[in-house]
Amino acid sequence: MKASDLIISAASVEIFIFIAACSILCADLFLPKERRARLHWAAVAGLLIAAAATAGDFSSPPQSAMNGFFVASPFTALLKTTILLAAAGSLAFSRHYLQSTGMLRGEFHCLSLLAVLGMLVMVSAGHFLSLYMGLELMSLCLYALIAMRRNSVMASEAAIKYFVLGALASGLFLYGVSIIYGTTGQLYIRDVAEAIVSGHFASQMALTLGLVFMLAGLAFKLGAAPFHMWLPDVYQGAPAPVTLFIAAAPKVAAMAMLLRVLVESLGALSGDWRDMLIVLAVASLAVGNLTAIAQTNFKRMLAYSAIAHSGFMLLGVLAGGIGGVAAAMFYIIAYALMTVGGFGVLVLMSADGEEKSELADIKGLASRNGLAAGVLLLLMFSMAGIPPVVGFAAKLAVLEAAAHAGLIWLVVLAVLFSVVGAFYYLRVVKLMFFDKPEVDAATVSLTPAASVLLALIGVLVLFLGLFPGGLLALCEAAAWTSL
Template structure:
């Protein structure tokens, strides 16, 4: 057990070791890119360096986890709990996958972007701050660090109008959402006198803020801001266009890591600061989850382009993750972590295969274009089939176990209606996942050389193989990951209970 005093520089530095290391590494990488950026070899080397930085940060995270670091007193800046470590590791894995999948992609598309890897690492730092922030302001800064980096990443392909357009849309709506979030933070600060989650939690009850208009407005604005970031349904309009226009490895990164981090922050805020007022936000999240699942799945049915279909599928999956959140329980948080990991693997895998099949942004790959892939590239088709079945939640894949635990959490917390919607919409989702599988295996190739352009480079191929193997292995033996997810969810319960039992004297109250 390692006690860290977060009010002192040294303690805070050690508590934030993963983020600090990654930030320094990203800055070094940026300097390196300033000198070595002429040839594609340098870009490849930057990719490997970025991977090393991610591994270093992951090692620091594991060290913190293993040393059982705990804050001396209240943790008011950054959390030292397993939920943070678990989300950190998921985000780091997603970033590493994005690096691995983009090494050859950048070469093939002849994208020379020296700052690519540095931006990716900085976005990852922002995500880790989102996963661990105990202060609404740390969360806001993490969100902005992540978002600003990803705005640039979305507009990476300077030659493509679609990419520039995607960056503009993402930027305008992202900044719009950030402003809502910030106003929400300001109002919560006004209502409770603090931006620190644990102090907010202790203020709400004693100060009788349950129906304070400022608190209600602040919470609503906060939910709107997060709703945009996680692409929940009334706020999802930007998602398909942005995912469609951005370069595909970046799209994979946005659909997984960005969403994971925003979700983690939302969960931390709601379960840590507002657990006592579940009655206020529970119904809102319930409706968000229901509408997101229904609309995401129904609109995905109408998509012909694989990339847009995957964009709507990621909206639908945001609904499943929200279902885990509504439960407001340890089981819900565990189901969330578990589902998040496998969602990351399967979505990243699907986008990676799409990147191998298409050219120039992959916007024109239709479902029918995959016809006969099973014959021409059996392994690639198998990988795609596993990702699709896992996204669908087919038994034997990790996606099934993930959905199962979300269902258990939802029914256990007394939300059978939401569980029913989840099951029905999952059945609907077969209507767009299965045609991909059917096209690959049951339709003939459009012409002899329909898939002649598809080359599976070594690094991307090996990465894909590992991801697919993980989906299958954990689909059959999920216990190890499940234990880790349960450990991660322990972050919330003890604190919520102590908060209810021992209200602190108001510190810095109005």
């Protein structure tokens, strides 16, 4: 096969997303404002088409292109499909909000698609430079998306905070990569692993130092404590559709990046990074669950919830082996589904452009829209890890993998913090079903498309909770062929 044919075959989805982003931006110049909704649905359709094409690659054998800078495998196919579906769901929930605030423009959809492109490159990177390029492409687009609502002071403040701290995290990661390169003389992810295993490196201390810097940058992108300081402010300050977008898809890309760097490339240094991950996991579970209790803003509560979920994801990475990696993959897929649904309800409540993100805004939601309240009930149960929904299956898989790895004390600690976390999730249920709505609370009306999407998410949350074996087997097969 020719090199050009191999590139097109391996990176066809990335090429398609790039062409779609450019096409939507150009088409926006010629379409009148009243027809811009067509571009919105074109972006959603493009993401769904790309997801279908990526899912079809799961049975294909692993391959690489561009001299190893880009790799494709069942591992990348599964996580990229998750990213594309999460991004499509995020956009589908956001149309009315974008239209009412004047954000329904080609720039928004172009930046969203380019951010997705960066995430896809991160997942399929076979070289540290291509990994960093994907990371920066995603980050730069997210900075602009957060500041898209120009008349919002909170959005501008959130964008500046994210930009400054994100640049710092990217610098830390890049500095770690430079130390690893100076020590091993390699930048290919697989070649770094081989150099460490074979002992072809200059200094063990330098390797550990590079690992520390890289892990700091990765922890920031994942939102793990104590590198979580950006998360609550950005979630609260960003427009609701942007919060939905950055809460779901980038998390999957960050987890893929973490697995590639720690397990695939620096697996021989697991004795060093396991201790660091234990500190990150415990800190995330404690900070996330304990701080979420005191929140009165729904966005901030879910932000601290995301920090706690990062702790559970890290437990899967700590467990190691195929079982641990598969459990971490299963958890991040379940988390993406729960996040799209949870923030999706919040976006639908704010469809008129006025942010309704306080917990008080959720009071009496069951009397205002039964479908939204019912799905949010399932999602809160799922995030709390209450059976029989998918969150319970995801937590059980991670805890089981950690227990098999001998991390019993961490398992006990995670269960205790889950009990603490159940309080603030069940508080949302209480507000929806047992409290009267505020005097000025408006009825939450859903379009047919939003109703179908919400119902589909609710069905998936229940189905994957009752029958998690298929998705777990898929995650195990992906882990076997790639890591």
